[in-house]
Amino acid sequence: MHKTPSSSYLGPGGLDLSKSFFTPIAGVEPPSPTKRRTKITVVGVGNVGMAIAQTILTQDLADELVLVDANSEKLRGEMLDLQHAAAFLPRTKIHAAVDYDATAHSDLCIITAGARQKPGESRLDLLQRNVSIFKKIVPPLAAYSPETIILVVSNPVDVLTYAAWRFSRFPANRVIGSGTNLDSSRFRFLIADHLDVNAQDVQAYIVGEHGDSSVALWSSISVGGVPILSFLQRQQITYEKKTLENIHREVVESAYEVIRLKGYTSWAIGYSVASLARSLLRDQRRIHPVSVLVNGVQGIDCGNVFLSLPAMLGRGGVMGITNVHLSEEEAEKLKKSAKTLLEVQEKLDYLLG
Amino acid sequence: MHRIPSSSYLGPGGLDFSKSFFTPINGSDSPSRSKHNTKITVVGVGNVGMAISQIILTQDLTDELILLGVNPDKLRGEMLDLQHASAFLPRTKIRASVDYDATADSDLCIITAGARLKSDESRLDLLHRNVAVYKKIVPQLAAYSPEAILLVVSNPVDVLSYVAWKLSGFPVNRVIGAGTNLDSSRFRFLIADHLEVNAHDVQAYIVGEHGDSSVALWSSISVAGVPILRFLHQNQIACEKKTLENIHKEVVQSAYEVRRLKGCTSWAIGYSVASLARTLLRDQRQIHPVSILVDGLYGIEGGQVFLSLPAMLGRNGVLGITNVSLSDEETQQLRNSAKTLLEAQAQVKNFIN
Numbered sequence: 001m002h003k004t005p006s007s008s009y010l011g012p013g014g015l016d017l018s019k020s021f022f023t024p025i026a027g028v029e030p031p032s033p034t035k036r037r038t039k040i041t042v043v044g045v046g047n048v049g050m051a052i053a054q055t056i057l058t059q060d061l062a063d064e065l066v067l068v069d070a071n072s073e074k075l076r077g078e079m080l081d082l083q084h085a086a087a088f089l090p091r092t093k094i095h096a097a098v099d100y101d102a103t104a105h106s107d108l109c110i111i112t113a114g115a116r117q118k119p120g121e122s123r124l125d126l127l128q129r130n131v132s133i134f135k136k137i138v139p140p141l142a143a144y145s146p147e148t149i150i151l152v153v154s155n156p157v158d159v160l161t162y163a164a165w166r167f168s169r170f171p172a173n174r175v176i177g178s179g180t181n182l183d184s185s186r187f188r189f190l191i192a193d194h195l196d197v198n199a200q201d202v203q204a205y206i207v208g209e210h211g212d213s214s215v216a217l218w219s220s221i222s223v224g225g226v227p228i229l230s231f232l233q234r235q236q237i238t239y240e241k242k243t244l245e246n247i248h249r250e251v252v253e254s255a256y257e258v259i260r261l262k263g264y265t266s267w268a269i270g271y272s273v274a275s276l277a278r279s280l281l282r283d284q285r286r287i288h289p290v291s292v293l294v295n296g297v298q299g300i301d302c303g304n305v306f307l308s309l310p311a312m313l314g315r316g317g318v319m320g321i322t323n324v325h326l327s328e329e330e331a332e333k334l335k336k337s338a339k340t341l342l343e344v345q346e347k348l349d350y351l352l353g
Numbered sequence: 354m355h356r357i358p359s360s361s362y363l364g365p366g367g368l369d370f371s372k373s374f375f376t377p378i379n380g381s382d383s384p385s386r387s388k389h390n391t392k393i394t395v396v397g398v399g400n401v402g403m404a405i406s407q408i409i410l411t412q413d414l415t416d417e418l419i420l421l422g423v424n425p426d427k428l429r430g431e432m433l434d435l436q437h438a439s440a441f442l443p444r445t446k447i448r449a450s451v452d453y454d455a456t457a458d459s460d461l462c463i464i465t466a467g468a469r470l471k472s473d474e475s476r477l478d479l480l481h482r483n484v485a486v487y488k489k490i491v492p493q494l495a496a497y498s499p500e501a502i503l504l505v506v507s508n509p510v511d512v513l514s515y516v517a518w519k520l521s522g523f524p525v526n527r528v529i530g531a532g533t534n535l536d537s538s539r540f541r542f543l544i545a546d547h548l549e550v551n552a553h554d555v556q557a558y559i560v561g562e563h564g565d566s567s568v569a570l571w572s573s574i575s576v577a578g579v580p581i582l583r584f585l586h587q588n589q590i591a592c593e594k595k596t597l598e599n600i601h602k603e604v605v606q607s608a609y610e611v612r613r614l615k616g617c618t619s620w621a622i623g624y625s626v627a628s629l630a631r632t633l634l635r636d637q638r639q640i641h642p643v644s645i646l647v648d649g650l651y652g653i654e655g656g657q658v659f660l661s662l663p664a665m666l667g668r669n670g671v672l673g674i675t676n677v678s679l680s681d682e683e684t685q686q687l688r689n690s691a692k693t694l695l696e697a698q699a700q701v702k703n704f705i706n
Contacts, residue, residue, distance in 0.1 A: 009599040010547035018548050020588050021576065051407075054620050058411045077614025080607065084621035086545060086552035087538035088628045185440035192439060194363035195371050199439035223374065232370060239368045246362040254433065261430025267407050268437035275441045 037063035044113030051270030100140035114154035138167035177291025179308035208337035283315035390416035397466030404623030453493040467507035491520035526670040530644025532661035561690030636668035
């Protein structure tokens with residue numbers, strides 16, 4: 001991809017300083033193909049895509065950032081708005097394109113494209129619109145970056161991750177959905193806020209569907225290493241099951257609440273996905289609850305379905321699913337979640353062929 | 354300000370395990386007043402205010418962030434969207450309010466409130482609308498945080514910095530406008546992109562009005578310490594004055610272009626203001642072209658006016674104005690810029706009292 005000049009007046013035909021400004025060292029060889037730079041593609045430059053792109057930029061996670069969308073004016077505007085911050089950021093090459101050739105050799109492709117969830121609309125209602133969009137996006141992404149990791153963010157994320165897996169024909173370790181990574185962060189925020197402690201000291205997972213049928217793993221919550229449920233028992237603090245369900249429901253509702261109040265969510269999902277990008281590209285081997293292929297895991301054997309479980313992520317994508325202990329009730333809920341998603345996927349088989 | 358619980362079901366009346374979870378050490382005293390947390394208030398939660406807030410958060414510049422606005426739903430939605438990212442960020446207290454008591458004892462107050470610049474509308478056209486808005490905002494901010502630094506971002510930024518100064522009664526070192534900090538970044542980006550060098554190695558200032566009559570200090574541009582005009586001369590690279598004017602015009606136009614393409618500008622101004630916030634709060638003593646009171650400098654006569662010049666910033670605000678040497682022509686252009694601004698200021702003088 002040749003360099004497009006940013007100024008009309010600096011360069012050939014205008015004021016050209018570039019040829020004489022720097023003198024190359026004699027005998028220089030061109031950069032070898034192994035001296036690769038980290039390249040991230042973000043598909044979709046709406047509020048979510050841009051919050052992700054901008055957080056990745058601020059956190060210095062990529063050498064090259066490619067923005068892809070169908071709307072070329074919006075694309076160019078967003079690209080310029082990021083480029084103009086060059087004096088305040090580490091140097092990152094930022095490109096914008098409607099065509100997929102610009103995305104070639106990406107290390108990570110983040111897909112946020114798709115119709116936005118309307119207030120009151122459930123995530124499953126979006127489905128058919130978004131699967132058709134993915135049918136146009138995923139095959140060229142996969143063709144231009146056959147080694148890449150695909151990270152799906154668009155909703156409903158679990159089914160769309162399944163769709164991306166089918167369309168890309170990638171091995172399952174390289175197709176991940178952002179899943180319940182954000183739900184879990186919201187959960188951790190509520191508990192941390194109650195205890196007035198840092199959210200990073202709260203281990204708490206919400207798993208299953210990123211949506212109404214998600215499962216809060218109460219039996220696995222710990223703060224500073226102290227398991228919560230046994231703490232409550234030791235301190236003889238009684239609680240009703242209903243209270244736990246209400247707290248979980250608060251987490252699920254909070255996404256809808258933000259959408260109702262400000263029209264959409266952006267910042268939190270931006271940080272959530274940037275966190276996943278960092279774990280993947282920097283081989284951090286960190287555990288995140290993300291949407292992965294769970295056939296045969298935790299007693300789920302109903303078929304190929306993607307839903308969130310705590311998984312270790314690194315440069316190879318999903319390095320493994322954590323063998324977290326589930327209570328009988330939690331395991332049952334998870335199986336139910338899987339069944340719901342499978343039913344929905346079956347309705348789409350005609351689109352995925 | 355008492356703590357508001359984030360969950361309805363965690364805390365008194367619900368599941369409350371906060372009292373027994375952590376045991377305080379016997380004989381602890383309460384935090385002394387001198388153990389001050391850094392507190393930033395951002396007034397206005399539109400695209401600009403939120404981009405600034407989110408970048409400040411990502412760059413870990415503050416312990417406490419207050420969002421102030423007029424729309425309680427939008428305020429709450431934005432606050433929640435940031436709080437939900439707690440698991441991915443250092444712990445920052447984030448609050449949102451329509452009332453100014455929440456802003457008390459801020460170290461830095463960033464004002465982005467005001468009507469948005471429409472496509473093709475010049476910044477001066479916004480003026481009257483925004484002076485009325487500032488009359489409501491600034492006196493209260495100043496009353497609750499008499500030691501704060503005020504950083505004005507709303508457009509037209511130079512005149513509004515003057516207005517904020519008058520309305521606050523603050524000493525001049527503590528009232529600053531975002532000015533041409535971003536224009537200069539755009540300028541540096543174009544030059545850096547042409548030379549394919551890091552923008553941090555390009556020293557280039559645009560000064561004067563943040564707007565159509567800004568002045569590009571060509572005589573002061575250097576790359577890696579090499580002054581550009583002298584370089585051109587030494588290498589016998591011919592350069593027409595018109596070309597230099599065109600490059601400058603490109604910079605001024607690029608703001609309008611982004612607005613036309615994506616509807617607003619947000620990221621670049623966000624990074625620009627976060628950069629100023631860092632320099633101020635961390636006492637970095639870095640030089641930024643920002644809007645400050647210039648009275649009698651460079652032969653600017655006719656009264657007190659705010660316009661951008663390279664100024665050293667630190668914990669006490671404006672520590673000094675750089676004595677940059679201007680060519681005769683640049684001095685004249687600066688005086689013209691000042692004249693434009695003085696005329697605009699004259700129009701609002703009566704309005705302020």
